[in-house]
Amino acid sequence: MRGVSADQHPLVLGVDVGGTKVAVGALERGAITARTEQPTVLDGPDALLDGIEAAVDEVVARTGAPAAIGAGIPSQIEFATGTVLSSVNIPLEGVALRDELSARLGVPAVVDNDANCAALAEADSLPGSNIVMLTLGTGVGGGVVIDGRIFRGSSGLGAELGHVVIDENGPPCPGSCPNRGCLEAFCSGTALERDAMQVAEDRPDTHLGRVVAEHGEVKGKHVVQAAEAGDPHALDLFERLGRQLGVGIASLVNAFEPEHVVIGGGLGRAADYYQARAEREASIRALPALWERTRVSRAAKGADAGMFGAGLLALQELGRSRDTSAPTRGEAR
Numbered sequence: 651m652r653g654v655s656a657d658q659h660p661l662v663l664g665v666d667v668g669g670t671k672v673a674v675g676a677l678e679r680g681a682i683t684a685r686t687e688q689p690t691v692l693d694g695p696d697a698l699l700d701g702i703e704a705a706v707d708e709v710v711a712r713t714g715a716p717a718a719i720g721a722g723i724p725s726q727i728e729f730a731t732g733t734v735l736s737s738v739n740i741p742l743e744g745v746a747l748r749d750e751l752s753a754r755l756g757v758p759a760v761v762d763n764d765a766n767c768a769a770l771a772e773a774d775s776l777p778g779s780n781i782v783m784l785t786l787g788t789g790v791g792g793g794v795v796i797d798g799r800i801f802r803g804s805s806g807l808g809a810e811l812g813h814v815v816i817d818e819n820g821p822p823c824p825g826s827c828p829n830r831g832c833l834e835a836f837c838s839g840t841a842l843e844r845d846a847m848q849v850a851e852d853r854p855d856t857h858l859g860r861v862v863a864e865h866g867e868v869k870g871k872h873v874v875q876a877a878e879a880g881d882p883h884a885l886d887l888f889e890r891l892g893r894q895l896g897v898g899i900a901s902l903v904n905a906f907e908p909e910h911v912v913i914g915g916g917l918g919r920a921a922d923y924y925q926a927r928a929e930r931e932a933s934i935r936a937l938p939a940l941w942e943r944t945r946v947s948r949a950a951k952g953a954d955a956g957m958f959g960a961g962l963l964a965l966q967e968l969g970r971s972r973d974t975s976a977p978t979r980g981e982a983r
């Protein structure tokens with residue numbers, strides 16, 4: 651890797667490991683210059699790591715060796731060691747992933763939660779350097795970027811904004827959270843499907859009732875389709891989701907005073923049906939001086955956010971490791 655430290659625009663790789671696919675992108679001068687996507691191998695840690703390595707090798711064959719690699723995964727990471735502490739959707743629990751990737755690929759590696767990577771990617775495309783991101787998917791992920799860097803808490807497990815409580819008596823939180831009434835219990839795809847199922851059971855003669863009669867269940871996409879068709883019950887579900895999201899956003903604005911609150915994730919693409927309601931609710935509830943300085947926007951990086959952010963993280967870590975003998979910008983002030 652000689653010569654890398656003198657390179658102002660090093661080539662890095664960003665890896666986004668999802669429950670269904672592994673995406674690898676080469677990031678150079680702020681743009682993705684080569685990429686590949688492979689199905690995620692879920693047979694076990696070794697098979698999954700082999701799959702990641704193969705995808706990386708495919709990109710490296712086109713770009714040459716990178717200076718560093720960043721990986722975002724849907725798991726809880728102890729950032730200092732790059733160890734996966736908990737992982738529900740992919741079999742990496744207990745794996746020292748940073749060291750494993752670094753050894754397999756022969757370059758420095760950095761590993762973070764995928765929501766953190768997505769937040770870093772979105773922050774990169776927005777003016778200002780303080781953002782709060784909410785990723786509305788199966789669950790609700792959170793990411794906080796402060797002064798251009800990911801805020802992780804003391805060991806890397808922090809910023810689980812999906813588990814901010816907005817109603818102490820609310821429904822049980824899905825997944826492994828012991829709490830109730832969290833944002834995730836109201837504004838996730840799982841919560842939307844739960845509420846849509848309730849509508850379908852109460853009113854079998856409605857659009858959502860007919861979906862359940864036909865498919866045996868109702869998925870988030872069905873609720874979106876029903877809303878697109880003007881179904882009042884689906885629109886009502888999104889109205890409620892928006893209101894509850896707004897309650898959460900007000901608290902996050904008060905806590906962080908971000909320049910932007912960014913809404914992303916699979917359900918983020920349906921924001922037409924709830925974003926305005928969420929903003930109205932937040933505007934009523936947040937402290938006025940803070941709300942005035944905050945904008946709510948939609949994720950701009952789309953499906954590439956995790957991959958792009960993982961690459962940016964690798965760049966940041968490269969910069970940081972080079973800065974050990976020189977003061978950082980912040981310290982020099």
Ligand SMILES: [Zn+2]
Pocket residue numbers: 812813814823824827828829830832834835
């Ligand atoms: Zn929770």
